[in-house]
Amino acid sequence: MNVMLTRPALQVEKLQDMVVKSGNNPLFFPTLKLHPIDIKLEKNHYDVIIFISANAVEYGLKILKNISYQQVLAVGSATAKKLSENNIIINDFPKNKASSEALLELDSVTQLNDKTILIFRGKGGRETLKQGLIKQGNQVEYVEVYERVCCDISHLHCQSLDKFLLSREGVISITSIDNMKSLIKIVNQINHIDKLKNYLLVVLSERIKIYVNSIEFDKVLVTPNTSNNGIISVLMNLNTLDKPVKYS
Template identity: 75%
Template sequence: MNVLLTRPLLQVKELQSMVLKSGNKPLFFPTLKLNPIDAKAEKSHYDVVIFISANAVEHGLKILKTMSYHQIFAVGSATARKLSENDTKIDDFPRENASSEALLALDSVNCLHHKIILIFRGRGRGGRETLKQGLIKQDNQVEYVEVYERVSHDINSLHYQSLNEFLLSNEGIISITSIDSMKSLLEISSQILDINKLKNYLLVVLSDRIKTYVNSIGFDKVLVTPNASDNGIISVLTNLNTLDKSVKSS
């Protein structure tokens, strides 16, 4: 089965390999690109720093090295792994689910009070404030440093090629990893075809929040991954493949 991969090209190699191993065909359709921001933190010392994504780690480590801090947290396992790969010790992160809610639920985060906290994140088109507001409720002072921005990818021949091949089959899966990615998918696709054609295909998304958004714009065939990771995407593909084989053999 064809799987349309919408992540930035520089971040999709591992997922591409996993999709191939699962017996499906990956098609590249980059919806976003990441541009670094020449940013700096307001202070030289923070009690706590939090990285909201692996991208924030990649673009924020240079700033981290210019400051001192007592504790460091990651929003999920992929972000924590990126920190570890860069020899940065992590105090804690949610093991089961990568989300602001899961991070706030950790005992090690729930006990933070009267701390000065810096959150490393990207600049998107309407980011969530869940983590910041949750920390403020615990009487913490919270600041952001935005170290990259997500912008829509320029349309090119790869988009035409992948979309044309994807539409050759009535079956196919579109992988969506963020609301920004979905918005850009529609922006790019609308220059190629009637986007209503895409509503016939199954979307695999990383969270209930993304599902709520895509449902609101008319996409009804949606499955949410068990966790917000590449493994979560592959587990859905594997289950679909198993179900398809079972139906065909019955």
């Protein structure tokens, strides 16, 4: 089965290999590219540092080296792994689910009060984490270290889309709402987005599912977690099913 991989080109290699090992055929269709943002902080010390994604780690390391801090928190296991690979000690992170809500529920986070907190993230995004921390009496700042930009259309996009549409069966992997918006923008310039509405979307969260349902994509499955393994587990289940899948 064809699996359309829509992550940025530099981040898709590991997932590609896992898709092949699962017995499926990966097709590259990058929808976003990441650009670093140059920024200087006004302060050089914070009580707590929080990284909201592995990308935030990748683009925030240079800034992190120039500030002091007491604790480092990560939004999930993939972000924590990226920190560990760069020899940064992580004090805590949600073990089962990567999300702002799960982070706010950690005992170590509910106990934070009257702290200065710096959140590393990409440009834009949700305010859930910041608002939750402020309610606990903390001072919270963002440092936005990268931005997501829609990819320009390339021959690869045209080729992958043509191959994908040749089969009536296929899966599209969607990792964020921005990812989905860029997919729609690119596909509409090549073909017509309605042609993809008959295919299954595999998404990383209920929040993404709600969005894609709102734009009339009805065949959607949510991964059990936000890692590559979560995506592969859904593909493996699909490969072994002998009855129609129920979508909600």
